[in-house]
Amino acid sequence: GGLVVAPGWLPSRLASELRDDARALHARGLFRTSGLRDNTVAVGGPQVYDSRDRLVCNAAPDLPGNRAARDDFERRIDGLRQELCASLGLRSLRCAEQYYSIHGAGSRLDRHLDERHEDTKGERGWTAATRRSISWLLYLCEPGWGEPGGPGAGGELRAFCRSTAPGARCGAHDGDVQLGWLEGGRHDGAFEPVFLDSWVRAPDGGTPLSVLYRVARGEREALTPPFSAESGTWPLPTDGSGYGPMELESAFRAQLPERLRGRFRMTDTVDERCAVMSVAPLAGTLVLFDSAAVPHEVAPVLAGERVALAGWLHEPQQPFPDWFGA
Ligand SMILES: O=C(O)CCC(=O)C(=O)O
């Protein structure tokens, strides 16, 4: 549930080449206004952006500009991907989306999660081949950012981190994406990840059921009986989509035994038990976190132009079980 922050991860020469590249692409009109990406919100209305939003440019391989600098960076992020594959035992992490962003003075990015459980995404759930697994951010602001008389100020990343029980692994378990947290319990003051398994075979062979569970000593431990949107315990209308995180939180909470309800939070929820980590967007700083477990935002830029390169390592979407649809 935390952040990895590596100041100086990228040599300053390469960071300034990438910053210049982003600015040159912007001067060529290749950026567009963007707020939160579509799949970061459960309920999607038409998205309207204004000057308080950032500008983004997808760093696709055919993007003109300083390809040599981007290739150099690409090799480094791919090296990191390989290390993460090995250390996390995730064989199939892939570098997927990647984009430059420019935040002008006055712009910010509201709090959000980069990835959520498929069953909380409404109609978009279960439709993609891969999902965001690890978010990475590489900051490119000139040295002196945030200092008096410097090139700019503000625009810190603010991440809302929950301390986890020793040995707990957040994000996903057996392909089941984390849905929430359980406070306290086995380890005082810490949170245990709560996962949602949407593929519990119904005894009558009907609609698959779901179970919320935690992992104790490597074994899953069910926190709820099997339920579905058709169960009497599900408090929302059954058409499935269109609910915000808070409605979903109370619906999932209602599945838990009473003694656990007050201790449950959705991953979206931020409260006083989250530690707020603030990271200045200084050139060369790399930040990594689990896409499904860490709500975050960009504080308003107070002066200057905040430049960043960001992206996601994807892992395969959880496959449907063999028996499903057979
Ligand atoms: O620019 C940043 O620091 C954060 C960007 C972000 O959270 C996103 O694109 O999802």
Ligand SMILES: [Fe+2]
């Ligand atoms: Fe994000």
